[in-house]
Amino acid sequence: ATPPSGLDLADMPLRGPRVSPVTLVLVGSLESGPVCELARELRDTLRPYAEVVRFAYLPAPNGSLFLPTSPLATPSSSSSALAFGERSSRVPLILSALALENSGAFFRTYDAIIDLMRRRFMLSPVEFAQSILNQRVDFDRLEEQGRSERVRALVLRTQRDARALGATILPALFLNGRLVPMTGGTGGL
Numbered sequence: 001a002t003p004p005s006g007l008d009l010a011d012m013p014l015r016g017p018r019v020s021p022v023t024l025v026l027v028g029s030l031e032s033g034p035v036c037e038l039a040r041e042l043r044d045t046l047r048p049y050a051e052v053v054r055f056a057y058l059p060a061p062n063g064s065l066f067l068p069t070s071p072l073a074t075p076s077s078s079s080s081a082l083a084f085g086e087r088s089s090r091v092p093l094i095l096s097a098l099a100l101e102n103s104g105a106f107f108r109t110y111d112a113i114i115d116l117m118r119r120r121f122m123l124s125p126v127e128f129a130q131s132i133l134n135q136r137v138d139f140d141r142l143e144e145q146g147r148s149e150r151v152r153a154l155v156l157r158t159q160r161d162a163r164a165l166g167a168t169i170l171p172a173l174f175l176n177g178r179l180v181p182m183t184g185g186t187g188g189l
Contacts, residue, residue, distance in 0.1 A: 007056070008157055015046075018054070028059075030059070035171045038171065040114045100151065
């Protein structure tokens with residue numbers, strides 16, 4: 001059965017109630033300033049509705065969902081795997097590993113990154129690592145876990161689900177399983 005969000009949220013940290021008539025899901029990478037701007041706007045807008053609206057952030061590389069298979073896909077992945085290059089996949093893979101390990105640290109890191117990116121266009125590798133280290137999480141171990149089959153499968157599943165729901169490019173925003181049209185590519189609803 002398809003979850004009400006239209007995206008598989010199993011194993012992913014959620015904000016808000018477990019059961020809600022409204023589920024909002026942001027899919028993309030926090031490496032980009034415009035994505036972080038959208039994430040901040042969503043966080044601030046949803047704050048008064050924390051007891052009513054369920055929110056999930058699913059890390060996945062930004063860009064087209066119609067690119068050929070890349071190094072993110074592993075030999076056991078299907079030949080139609082959606083993915084991106086290792087460089088653009090690093091942040092989503094590490095954040096996905098963090099989501100699977102520690103949901104509290106995941107959202108604290110999410111908030112720290114979107115606040116840090118208030119005046120930046122791109123997230124530096126040092127700032128990203130420091131955002132995780134500030135949560136007292138072993139960054140090197142998370143980076144290693146980000147290369148695991150389990151984490152790669154989670155990111156590929158997120159990409160496939162987003163594509164199945166009509167997204168052709170990430171980032172994408174979904175409201176109760178429906179793609180929210182965005183203008184200007186990123187961040188404009």
